[in-house]
Amino acid sequence: MDERRTDNGTDGDDEAAAVSRFVERFAAQLVQAGMTRMPARVFAALLSSEQGALTSAELSEQLKVSPAAVSGAVRYLAQVNLVGREREPGSRRERYRVQGDQWYDALLERDAFLRNWQTTMREGVQQFGLDTPQGRRINETLEFFLFLEKELGSLMQRWAAHRAEHLGG
Amino acid sequence: MDERRTDNGTDGDDEAAAVSRFVERFAAQLVQAGMTRMPARVFAALLSSEQGALTSAELSEQLKVSPAAVSGAVRYLAQVNLVGREREPGSRRERYRVQGDQWYDALLERDAFLRNWQTTMREGVQQFGLDTPQGRRINETLEFFLFLEKELGSLMQRWAAHRAEHLGG
DNA sequence: CTTTAACTTCACACATTTCTGAAAGAAGCG
């Protein structure tokens, strides 16, 4: 009835296996959402880690993959702002950390993403013209993305408030 | 200065090429967003078509792919409610149509998607317990998805209103 | 300045995905 503790030395293997199940399940959903497999597994592992941060070696061992694979995954994750890289001073070890405050934003990929779509739709509207059904249809899509951009901004603000209240008090 | 008309017989090839450019560009962004290539191309072609609907043969020719590929793509698109299938009475031809009203919802994949994530997060929280940093971190993620579910519902309602006013009103 | 530990890059092998051609399966039409 109490198989959820981390600091229990007696069933370390079971615990590790249970963590692994959660990590792989979480990762699978990230994959389904469009993320590639290795970044997904690394991210899930970091989120499930006690400190929210792990070294390359720890990730490599826990996920049973080569350091090269970790390197590639982390490069991607850092690029999209899902993890940050830390250098512990006086050591070559690098430490990767989930960006607690940013990953909600990053998940919705608001900024660049929506802009690109809007550009494409604008071109489509211009190409077909508002006097064609296609043009009007594409224009409506453009409006949807403009609407989304506005709404997602305030949505994330509300989340920040909700979160601060719920945690910080 | 006026190279956007569809009903102009003199430059049909240029027009077709221009449409193709838009379709491929749009499709590429859908792919980037996680959709597989062929469904993305089919969807983009439908959205860019005058009636918002095309037959299998038309898609096959326009996209330069086999009927088999169209079949597979449409099966997927229908499953996720992005297109509907119509049978013109008295013909074996099937006609695929963009679901004008539904595809915004479908794009955000609200329902099933969020539920799955929530389930996974709940299991994570239970596994680690709220007395661990991991557990609290995962719990916050769970709360984010609950928040999102609620907010996206009202967001789509606002969009429906905005859209009705802008078009119908 | 050399050694050594850690991370990164790159070419390649393996796995997966994606599209095609061929054949089978429906559904109108004579």
Next chain:
DNA sequence: CGCTTCTTTCAGAAATGTGTGAAGTTAAAG
């Protein structure tokens, strides 16, 4: 009831993606 037209299924070829090992790069430590 068979013929014809369109769609679907399926096995396999081609393209793509993914992770590894080995060599290369960087930076701390001696």
